[in-house]
Amino acid sequence: xxxxxxxxxxxxxxxxxxxxxxxxxxxxxxxxxxxxxxxxxxxxxxxxxxxxxxxxxxxxxxxxxxxxxxxxxxxxxxxxxxxxxxxxxxxxxxxxxxxxxxxxxxxxxxxxxxxxxxxxxxxxxxxxxxxxxxxxxxxxxxxxxxxxxxxxxxxxxxxxxxxxxxxxxxxxxxxxxxxxxxxxxxxxxxxxxxxxxxx
Amino acid sequence: xxxxxxxxxxxxxxxxxxxxxxxxxxxxxxxxxxxxxxxxxxxxxxxxxxxxxxxxxxxxxxxxxxxxxxxxxxxxxxxxxxxxxxxxxxxxxxxxxxxxxxxxxxxxxxxxxxxxxxxxxxxxxxxxxxxxxxxxxxxxxxxxxxxxxxxxxxxxxxxxxxxxxxxxxxxxxxxxxxxxxxxxxxxxxxxxxxxxxxxxxxxxxxxxxxxxxxxxxxxxxxxxxxxxxxxxxxxxxxxxxxxxxxxxxxxxxxxxxxxxxxxxxxxxxxxxxxxxxxxxxxxxxxxxxxxxxxxxxxxxxxxxxxxxxxxxxxxxxxxxxxxxxxxxxxxxxxxxxxxxxxxxxxxxxxxxxxxxxxxxxxxxxxxxxxxx
Amino acid sequence: xxxxxxxxxxxxxxxxxxxxxxxxxxxxxxxxxxxxxxxxxxxxxxxxxxxxxxxxxxxxxxxxxxxxxxxxxxxxxxxxxxxxxxxxxxxxxxxxxxxxxxxxxxxxxxxxxxxxxxxxxxxxxxxxxxxxxxxxxxxxxxxxxxxxxxxxxxxxxxxx
Numbered sequence: 001x002x003x004x005x006x007x008x009x010x011x012x013x014x015x016x017x018x019x020x021x022x023x024x025x026x027x028x029x030x031x032x033x034x035x036x037x038x039x040x041x042x043x044x045x046x047x048x049x050x051x052x053x054x055x056x057x058x059x060x061x062x063x064x065x066x067x068x069x070x071x072x073x074x075x076x077x078x079x080x081x082x083x084x085x086x087x088x089x090x091x092x093x094x095x096x097x098x099x100x101x102x103x104x105x106x107x108x109x110x111x112x113x114x115x116x117x118x119x120x121x122x123x124x125x126x127x128x129x130x131x132x133x134x135x136x137x138x139x140x141x142x143x144x145x146x147x148x149x150x151x152x153x154x155x156x157x158x159x160x161x162x163x164x165x166x167x168x169x170x171x172x173x174x175x176x177x178x179x180x181x182x183x184x185x186x187x188x189x190x191x192x193x194x195x196x197x198x199x
Numbered sequence: 200x201x202x203x204x205x206x207x208x209x210x211x212x213x214x215x216x217x218x219x220x221x222x223x224x225x226x227x228x229x230x231x232x233x234x235x236x237x238x239x240x241x242x243x244x245x246x247x248x249x250x251x252x253x254x255x256x257x258x259x260x261x262x263x264x265x266x267x268x269x270x271x272x273x274x275x276x277x278x279x280x281x282x283x284x285x286x287x288x289x290x291x292x293x294x295x296x297x298x299x300x301x302x303x304x305x306x307x308x309x310x311x312x313x314x315x316x317x318x319x320x321x322x323x324x325x326x327x328x329x330x331x332x333x334x335x336x337x338x339x340x341x342x343x344x345x346x347x348x349x350x351x352x353x354x355x356x357x358x359x360x361x362x363x364x365x366x367x368x369x370x371x372x373x374x375x376x377x378x379x380x381x382x383x384x385x386x387x388x389x390x391x392x393x394x395x396x397x398x399x400x401x402x403x404x405x406x407x408x409x410x411x412x413x414x415x416x417x418x419x420x421x422x423x424x425x426x427x428x429x430x431x432x433x434x435x436x437x438x439x440x441x442x443x444x445x446x447x448x449x450x451x452x453x454x455x456x457x458x459x460x461x462x463x464x465x466x467x468x469x470x471x472x473x474x475x476x477x478x479x480x481x482x483x484x485x486x487x488x489x490x491x492x493x494x495x496x497x498x499x500x501x502x503x504x505x506x507x508x509x510x511x512x513x514x515x516x517x518x519x520x521x522x523x524x525x526x527x528x529x530x531x532x533x534x535x536x537x538x539x540x541x542x543x544x545x546x547x548x549x550x551x552x553x554x555x556x557x558x559x560x561x562x563x564x565x566x567x568x569x570x571x
Numbered sequence: 572x573x574x575x576x577x578x579x580x581x582x583x584x585x586x587x588x589x590x591x592x593x594x595x596x597x598x599x600x601x602x603x604x605x606x607x608x609x610x611x612x613x614x615x616x617x618x619x620x621x622x623x624x625x626x627x628x629x630x631x632x633x634x635x636x637x638x639x640x641x642x643x644x645x646x647x648x649x650x651x652x653x654x655x656x657x658x659x660x661x662x663x664x665x666x667x668x669x670x671x672x673x674x675x676x677x678x679x680x681x682x683x684x685x686x687x688x689x690x691x692x693x694x695x696x697x698x699x700x701x702x703x704x705x706x707x708x709x710x711x712x713x714x715x716x717x718x719x720x721x722x723x724x725x726x727x728x729x730x731x
Contacts, residue, residue, distance in 0.1 A: 020639065027635055035630035046571065047436060052630050056638045089440055134625045153622035171589075178583040185583075185618045192617040194610065241713055255718040259726060266722050279721050290721040297707065299724070313711045322713055348714070358714055372716055383719035450704050459701075463708055470712060472705045533692040535702075537723060540709075542701050553697075555705040 012069035015060070027056055030073060033155035034080050040138060040150045041084045051087070055080045073157060077165035081147070130191065137187035145180030148173055233328035233346050236362060238319055243367035245275040251339070251390030257383045258538035267388070273396040293401045300404070307403040309411035315418070315446060322467030325351050325441040334359065338370040339387040348468070352440065355379035357468065366392055374539065377557050382539030416448040424449065424460050430477055430550070432460040437569030439562055441466035450474055459553070471556035473570065478551055532567070534560055543567055574601060578608055586615045694727070702727055 014022035034055050038048040058079050066075055138146050144166070151157045151165065159177070163170040185192055231239070249272045256265045266283030277292040289300040292312060299308040331347045338361050348358040354377065361371035371386040403409055424447050425432045432447075442464040450461035459474040531546045542555040545567035552570055554563045578601050584590050585598045602608050694702075706724055709715055 020643070023642075024635065024639075027638065031630045031634070032627035036627040039628055049631050049634060050436075050569070053634055053638050053641065057641050060638075060642050086440065087436075130621070131625050134621055149622060153619050154625065154627045174584070174587055174589045178587040178589060181587065181615055181618050182583040184622075185615050188618060188621065192614045192621060194613060194617075237714070253718050255716070255722055257719050257722050257726065264722060264726060266718075268718050268721070270718070277717060279718055281721065281725065283722065284725060288725060290717075290724070292710070292717065297710065310707055313708055315711070317712060319713065360714070369714075372714070374716060374719070383716055383723075385716050385718040445708075450700075461704065465712065468712060468714060470705060470708045472701065472708060474701055474704075535692060535694050535698045537694075537702060537727070540702065540705060540723075542698050542705070544698065553701045555701050 008072055009069045012063070012066065012072055016063040016066070023060060026072070030076055031056075033073070033151075033157075034076060036154050037077060037080055037147065037150050038084070040146050041143065042087065047087075051080065051083050054083055058083070071161075071164060073155075074161045074164035077151065077157075077162075078167070081165065133188065133191060137184050140187055141180050141183045145176045145183065148176040149180040149184065152177055233330050234323050236330075236344070236367070237328055237346060237348070237360065240360070240362050240367040240369055244272070244369065247366060247368055247392055248273050248395045249368065249390055249392045250394045250396065251387050253385050253387045253390075255383070255385040258381065270387075270390075271396040271400055273398070273401070276396075276398075276401045278396070278400050291401050298403060300407075304408075305404075305406070306408045306410060309403075309409060311415040314415050317445075317465060317467060319467070321443065321465070325466045326357065326468060327351055331359070334361070336361065338363075339390050341365070341370060341390075343370055350441075361386075368392070376539040377559060377562075380539070382557075416446075416450075418446045419448065421447060428458070428460045428476075432462070432475060433550070433570050434462065435473055435566050435570050437565050438464060439466070439471070439558065439566075442471055445470070469557050471554070471558070471566075473566065474553040474555070475550045475570070478546070478549065532564065534563065547571075575605060575608055578602075578605075579611065582608065582611055583615055586612060586619070699727055 011022045011026050015026055031052065035048060035052045038051045038055075039045065042048050042051065055076065059076055062079070066072065138149065141149070147166065148162055151162045152159070157165070159170050159173045162173045166173065249270070251270045252267060253270050254265065254267050256263055258264075264283070266281050268282075269280040271278040275294055279290045281288050281290070287302055289302075291298040291300065295312055297310045297312050299310075300306075301308070326348050327350075328346055328348045331345050333347075334345045336343045336345055342364045343361040344364055346358075346360045346362060347356050348360070349356050356375055356379075357377075358375075359373040360369050362368070363370050368390075370390065371384070373384040374382055376382045419427070421432055421434065427449055443466070445463045445465040448461045448463070450459045457476065459476045462473045464471040464473070529546055529548065532543060534541055534543045539557050540555060541558065541560065541563060542553055543560065543563035545552045545554070545564070547567070547570060550570075552567050554566045556563070558566075578598055581590060581594070581598055582602075585595065585602075590598060602612055692698075703724065706720055706727070710717065710720055
């Protein structure tokens with residue numbers, strides 16, 4: 001863990017100084033997290049890819065403003081979150097974006113559109129049916145909970161890091177994680193229950 | 200939205216109807232806001248009878264063009280008689296149509312006046328209005344109050360208006376583009392109020408030829424528009440903040456040309472037009488469009504075979520090798536700047552896209568690329 | 572069991588690690604003895620595991636290229652830029668020769684606008700008609716400067 005942070009402490013200043021190679025290393029490390037996060041917030045894969053691109057371009061441009069290299073991942077997610085919010089506010093007649101305003105305390109209402117049903121041909125640890133099921137369930141969970149769940153379980157971010165990204169208190173993050181987990185558990189039903197009733 | 204507009208209109212009606220010399224109407228606000236003054240002025244323009252001369256200026260590619268116009272305004276109708284660009288012509292807005300009079304050919308070209316009204320609260324949502332002391336305030340010999348209108352977010356001033364203190368009529372206005380360049384302005388050199396104008400002046404002169412469509416453009420659903428166009432009309436995924444949909448139309452490109460699907464958006468004061476068509480144009484620069492068969496799409500018997508339109512010999516995009524021939528590459532973009540309003544043409548997948556508005560080239564590009 | 576109902580609602584927080592002190596101890600004790608609640612804890616934990624196993628989705632492989640291109644402003648834009656430099660020279664000569672443009676310049680041109688990464692072209696019939704429609708739409712927006720719009724419409728007619 002310390003090793004990673006140290007490298008981050010090198011990469012970020014290097015990228016900030018204009019080192020494209022350093023920025024590419026940062027990209028490779030965080031692209032999946034950002035892309036997955038965005039897939040959980042907007043309906044179309046192409047839009048998620050577009051927003052991923054915008055996130056990193058904006059990150060490159062705003063790097064001088066990042067004071068703490070250790071906060072890079074949170075900061076990156078913050079950028080992605082803002083882009084999602086801008087999309088939602090763009091006033092288009094047909095709202096493609098799933099998310100409601102993520103800064104609000106969750107209304108608890110599930111989003112109107114479902115999240116992408118087919119995440120794509122990635123390396124599969126699980127059967128595609130199961131992954132499909134997981135994403136479908138995620139889609140029925142409120143946006144803020146979904147965001148927290150994806151960041152925590154799929155991207156491996158800590159509660160503190162998620163709190164920084166979403167600009168809420170850690171307690172709120174834990175609440176979203178817990179409520180999200182509960183909701184997901186109900187939706188997944190037998191998929192998460194032991195077959196024989198014995199542990 | 201609706202209730203607010205009704206309330207505002209009721210308030211304005213109350214303010215306008217009461218005579219200036221009588222006691223102030225009980226419900227009029229003691230201090231009207233700058234926006235109130237602006238809307239009051241818009242209403243005033245529809246009520247006045249006035250005759251005057253105005254100097255107007257627009258900025259085009261790298262230069263300014265000026266003209267002096269004789270103005271007749273009569274209860275919402277407007278007539279402008281221009282003497283500029285080495286010719287004379289007139290423009291009439293009679294509330295239903297825009298009529299362009301060409302005295303040389305004794306011809307009137309008529310366009311239906313778009314019929315929709317904008318919700319004023321949209322402008323107030325996206326812009327801030329305030330009275331300014333910065334500019335000198337006597338125009339055409341009359342004292343005025345000066346109001347600036349600025350985007351609510353970041354951005355330079357868009358409008359500066361000099362409102363006649365007595366009537367609220369705009370005696371001078373200046374428009375700046377999204378980048379802060381002054382792009383147009385009109386100032387009355389002289390004006391007289393309560394001078395009625397004969398209604399004949401707002402019609403087509405006897406014996407003149409009339410040209411032009413007689414029906415208004417119909418606002419269509421996306422499905423209906425797609426059906427009429429023969430292809431799926433796509434909506435933009437990227438729009439600048441504050442813009443909302445303001446209609447979908449079949450946009451006729453003039454006699455001998457086809458139609459384009461037009462999606463219109465507005466932020467309350469500014470307009471964004473997005474037009475699209477299939478790459479096979481009925482008429483256009485030679486070589487435009489991919490060779491037949493590339494799209495794999497059913498033809499609907501529209502226009503001549505692709506790739507070889509009659510061609511206009513004008514405005515070709517320099518293609519590969521700079522020879523100006525050959526189909527434009529996917530992703531090719533060109534822009535025309537008319538001083539403030541810019542138009543971008545983008546060759547996207549299976550369609551040609553135009554984005555027109557008072558926006559930066561980057562914004563136009565971003566919008567065009569997001570149409571899928 | 573009545574206690575189960577009460578504990579049930581806190582199980583997710585328990586699994587998440589939000590419970591502290593005595594409340595945590597209480598739930599722990601209950602779960603130790605209650606098979607149903609234990610199964611529920613397992614299901615909640617499995618939910619998290621499932622998310623982890625589903626894992627992150629890598630972004631499309633082409634994306635880095637696009638990002639790099641956008642940051643560096645390179646790629647197809649450079650080819651266009653060199654073309655435009657040549658084109659601008661040709662147009663400048665043509666513009667001087669064109670009486671139409673020279674005649675109605677009233678003031679010297681402003682400083683040229685910032686060079687865009689798209690080509691600037693002269694107006695053709697298609698551009699003209701898109702502008703025409705656009706200007707009519709502007710005509711009916713609030714604060715529209717009709718006199719200026721009328722002049723722009725006429726200037727369009729000149730060029731097209």
